[in-house]
Amino acid sequence: MTAHAWEQLAAIVAIVAIAAPPLGFYLARVFGDGPAPGDRIFGPVERAIYRIVGVDPDHEQRWNVYAMSLLAFSVASVVVLYAMQRLQGHLPLDPTGAHSIDPALSFNTAVSFVTNTNWQNYAGESTMSIFTSMVGLAVQNFVSAAVGITVAIALVRGLTRDGARTIGNFWVDLIRATTRVLLPIALVAAIVFVSQGVIQTFAAPVHAHTITGATQVIPGGPVASQESIKMLGTNGGGYFGANSAHPFENPNGVTNLLQIVLMLLIPFALTFTFGRLAKDRRQGFVLAAAMFLIWFAAAFALTSFESAGNPRLTSRGVDQSMSVGRVGGNMEGKETRFGAAGSGLFGATSTGTSTGAVNASHDSFTAAGGAVPLVAMMLGEISPGGVGAGLYGILIFALLAVFIAGLMVGRTPEYLGKKIQAAEMKLVVLYILVTPLVILAFTALSVAFAGPRSAILNHGPHGLTEVTYAFTSAANNNGSAFGGLSTNTTWYNTTLGIAMLLGRFMLIIPVLAIAGSLARKKRVPVNAGTFPTGTPLFTGLLVGVIVIMVGLTFFPVLALGPIVERLGG
């Protein structure tokens, strides 16, 4: 890593370290019992919304009702989004004259935004109308992130309540997450983005004449307002096809840094929320530390690999070092304004947070570099993961770690005083099974059948990586594309859509069930015989369990993909 990269990394760490704890404590008050800051402002608005949608905010739900509410909301969202795309030619706000979208792509996109994946089998500026973008996709960017927060908060309630039957009210949590957290921060971020040159316009595309005399049509749109929630909500779906590599989305180093910070902000903040609600801040630190370690390792590795340049060029004596007038490193598929450092940090963060935004072509990363975002996703999006999803993901792994190693202190396993028994283990096992099942099965089918195989643009190990990456991204609700794979086909639109659905809801349902099951349990008092889950040792154990239990599942496919490619096979 270059000194330049270290500076950026230090700046990111410093900003997140300063901003995340207070935000986390604020979240704890928003979702805890008792009054929260801003009640005077948000209270009347929320009460009005409750009245309109007919929700009794004081009525808490059991886990199954909570889950049904969440599913109902998500299904309705998919239906609305699907209809909007199919009908967008007949809807207002369509200065680019976008047409209605075909069923397979509409399904894929609807699922993609509702599951907080934002996989895009299309280029935003040419396919979506401003109406679809703003009223459909951007709204989902808010509420799908809010749904993630509700699940995390429900699980934290399950862990911290004592003999309770309910885990909160989904509608209340959804609305409060949107109004009190996502909207205010996104608003501020959008204004900052505009100040840095991110565009925000409803005007028709600009027709520009280039130096060579050609005419270029440059579409604009309300980009800044979407950009902020795209990052803050770990959504990642770009207004433009080029995503954060596009100068209108991410014009300079400052916005690049801000985008990275926005991705990390809420996932890290939620660990402090957890510590506060668990009345033991160390419990939150431990999770944050595990998240940070994996994120740091990924950011360090990716930036290092890319800064070092392409090893095959190096072996031919090509100087790829950084110097005045030369960005240095492996610059294929990268923006010169970001370079290896800005692209590496962004890529690792985007894949570690389930955002999936890209400011460089991951397909063009070096073989070793390309493996980093892939592995970051395979680990289950916990470094620090999606908004909410990161916290509930790492909490599930914490349950797993406690279950495996917890016996070693001579007690049946418990986490935060809750016994982890057969009922919870069934759900934990389901949780850790779903993602590998979806990724490996669909990838295997895709390389086994001639049709899907023909969509692979690069053959050999790199081609295998491309397919694996696509399903890993979809199943983990990341949404970033490696590239090199023509995925706008019925097979990929459908299978990736299914992968996103399973990867979202087949994890959320077990998580809520665990929350319900744990909430009912009596808390075992903590004493000297309790398995310590608030120590650095537990951070190490947790990282070990994640790497061995989750990462190793994918070792064979990694060996045949990026590892073989890197070693020069």
Added chain:
Amino acid sequence: MVHPGPPPATLPATSEADPADRTDGDRHTDETRAKRSLLDPTIVRRALRDAIVKLDPRVMVRNPVMFVVEVGSVMTTVLFFAGLGSSSSAENVFAGLVTAWLWFTVLFANFAEAVAEGRGKAQADTLRAARTETVAHVIGAGGALVDTPSSELTVGDRVVCEAGTVIPGDGTVVEGIASVDESAITGESAPVIRESGGDRSAVTGGTRVLSDRIVVEITAEPGDTFIDRMISLVEGADRQKTPNEIALNILLAGLTLVFLLAVVTLQPFAVYSGAPQTVLVLVALLVCLIPTTIGALLSAIGIAGMDRLVQRNVLAMSGRAVEAAGDVSTLLLDKTGTITYGDRQATELHAAPGVDIADLAVAARLSSLADETPEGRSIVSLTAERYGATGENPAGAELVAFTAQTRMSGIDVDGRSIRKGAIDSVRAWVVANGGSVPDAIVEVANEVAAAGGTPLAVAEGTRVLGVVQLSDIVKEGMRERFDLLRSMGIRTVMITGDNPLTAKAIAAEAGVDDFLAEATPEDKMALIRREQSGGHLVAMTGDGTNDAPALALADVGVAMNTGTQAAKEAGNMIDLDSNPTKLIEVVEVGKQLLITRGALTTFSIANDVAKYFVIIPAMFMVVFPHLNELNFMHLASPRSAILSAVIFNALIIVALIPLALRGVQFRAAGAAAILRRNLLIYGLGGLVLPFIAIKAIDVVISHLGVK
């Protein structure tokens, strides 16, 4: 202890051996019972046979991990024989060796379980011998004795058992008192007393009456007696999986599924990459990745944990109880017999003003001659040893025995009337005689009580002569044990019938965390409920009928074998030695069981890293020679690498059998310290060891010609 007066009835002196005097009950039985070592040749022989019997898929399917290995072994066997004609000889040898070691893996797992069951089965055989058919003398209608085979007894029959005969079935003594040899069950050769009424009335079928004659009312149908239950328990005939075992099995099955998925999908990837794999190699990879080590040893660990309790003469009615013992966070310990020696002892005399201490000693001695309680006897010996009072039962004296109603004992001789007993009782007696109790005596009595002692007053006619101080003697080493328990996160609560002042003093001296004074059975129940509602798991011991509800309520209820039938049925463990201190060991065995299970699970999972690094490069080295860079152990060839991993996977099971059976070393310490230590040994060790071991195996087999 000096025996005053004639010994009661004809009981042998050893009958006085109080359970509390045998704090090392288990060591005691070590000497008296022929112990079998874990790997006794007869056990191993039987286990080898059982290992093959257990290959029955209907049995194997209960262990999903090993069932997968068995299915894989069958597949490779079929493929081996199918390939004999066509494949190269090197390939055939490789296939044969891998297949053989896969079968060994299954057999080793079965062997581990069979060995764990072995000691219990041998013990069950011994117990069966004690269950021989005897002839019972049933009291028939009209009082005549009817000879009935013991197998035809019914509940409610009254049988007469005389010296030298075997008690034909479980029952309660309804008449008489006898010394009974219970060594068939407890391994303890010293006889015990069984008498009608009270808490020592239960007798067990198969034990032998040594002296006297008792009438026993049968309380269990033949076939459902204590020995029958004991046989099925030590044999593990109807062993159920414990809750944690079930949860762990779910995880292991889940991991097996994940790895099955990884291996099944590997073939399409391999085909895509132009390096299709043989089923043999895929099966080998699968078996190496799924958690076979813990899968193979899991049930052995559970059985061995129960067995370790049996070795300590504790019968757990279920594995669930053993597991709960590890989780216990509150121990309810009866003061008497557990924390203090069974009985209070006279330790001091306090004379009333104007009374000579020697006179008091004589009076105390005389009034206690008729008191057969241990307290009474201790007064007799104290007065003799410390105060030089002598003299036996004076001629013509009328002894007034101690009764629970009067709470006094005494003597009427030569016109003197001396009484000794509880302060209140003596006060009433003195007042009735027209006297009064001086304030000084009341003061002394209060001081004694405040210091944890029991004051008894001694009076003659209208005068109170002084106070005898009875004190509890706290057993040695209890404070250290309680400190250790505290460091393990276990709170100790002392249960006593004493008043709060006394209880507090003893609690402070013994170092327990809390106490329950003037405890009634209802108080005990309330305490258990309170602890449980706070999330604590409670363990307790008990022997009396009125302990039964509390024993049933507690998470771990250890009933004393000397106790009543009701208590034994309510508890989920029975201590054959009737040593309440053993509760602490029960907790340790529970913890050790859980630690062993966790350690081997961690070890098993950590092993996977090395196996991946061995097998994956070996599988694809032919097509991608560069992958050999991952083969940093420089294993000889792809075949030797795969075979080495399979052999390691099988041998590690055998290597860990002793650990699984004995349990990992357990030292009482805080959870953080235990975790650090075990993570280092079994986590880090589990990561590193297979690299070294597989390399070593590879060196050996490549020298033997596997290429």
